[in-house]
Amino acid sequence: MSTVCLHCGKPIQSQRSTKKYCSDSCKQLAFYKRSSLLSSGATLQETLSDNQPPANISNQSAGKLLNGNPTALPEQQPAEAPYQWVYSRLIEQVAEYVDSGHALLLLQHPGEYWNSYTLSTVKWVSIRLRCLLENLIRLSNLPAVNYETLRAVLEAFNDIIASRHFRLLRPDYPYTNIIKELTGKLAVLAKQGKRKQTTRFRLTLNRKAELMAARHILAGLVPPARFSELEFKE
Known part of the structure; x- marks a missing residue:
């Protein structure tokens, strides 16, 4: 049976119709996301909107002026390390x-x-x-x-x-x-x-x-x- 992972959207091939996630990592991350949504009171639509990627600032012209002064380019942030799944029975x-x-x-x-x-x-x-x-x-x-x-x-x-x-x-x-x-x-x-x-x-x-x-x-x-x-x- 073919279905789709509820967290990452990747297709899943499973004999069980009840399987919702493609891996333990996705299952754990989905739980963390739900917990943070419940604690903050945000809706799923609000969260999806907040997760939209920001405009590509690096492509903006460094010569643009704000009040007559050149705009400062933001510092590049280091890429986040990939999430490492840790098993916890609890x-x-x-x-x-x-x-x-x-x-x-x-x-x-x-x-x-x-x-x-x-x-x-x-x-x-x-x-x-x-x-x-x-x-x-x-x-x-x-x-x-x-x-x-x-x-x-x-x-x-x-x-x-x-x-x-x-x-x-x-x-x-x-x-x-x-x-x-x-x-x-x-x-x-x-x-x-x-x-x-x-x-x-x-x-x-x-x-x-x-x-x-x-x-x-x-x-x-x-x-x-x-x-x-x-x-x-x-």
Whole structure:
């Protein structure tokens, strides 16, 4: 079966109709590009326009005058080294989670699936979920987490679940189960931490990749916010 690489546009000969990229390098670069687009909020069309090659300044006449003075020629920049693909199982898993399911499509084009009333509810939950996911990813990299910190994050999740906004979420909101599962895990760890004052918060590679993918997708819908800036309880 013949298809075209979604990143570089080269033809692909593959027996699998689901193959999207001609190489691991293109797959990884496409993920990096999507992540940067989501973080900046740019559209694909804006990005394509920004990537148009600039005018060939070197062909302009050096004798042209600006306010009576000759224009200075720009310094030649050294050519960029070709991208060297580096295998990372975590990045591969994140890319798989981003590409799978319907979360990316829903949250990139929310107005096509939800009305304005539902969308305000989705954004209320999503901005708080993004903040909590970013903090959980940071906590998972620490050797130990104190009880007060863990309890504060758990209470934030409990407040989201108890909120009117969470109850009004439609069944197609993609992260309802993640919120419930993380709340249960944190409740267990908080009990252990209360006895010891500190505990370890660890994520499996698959779970960490899932949370990182969710965070990247949410970044296309809601801006970043500090934990202290958000009110979780209604």
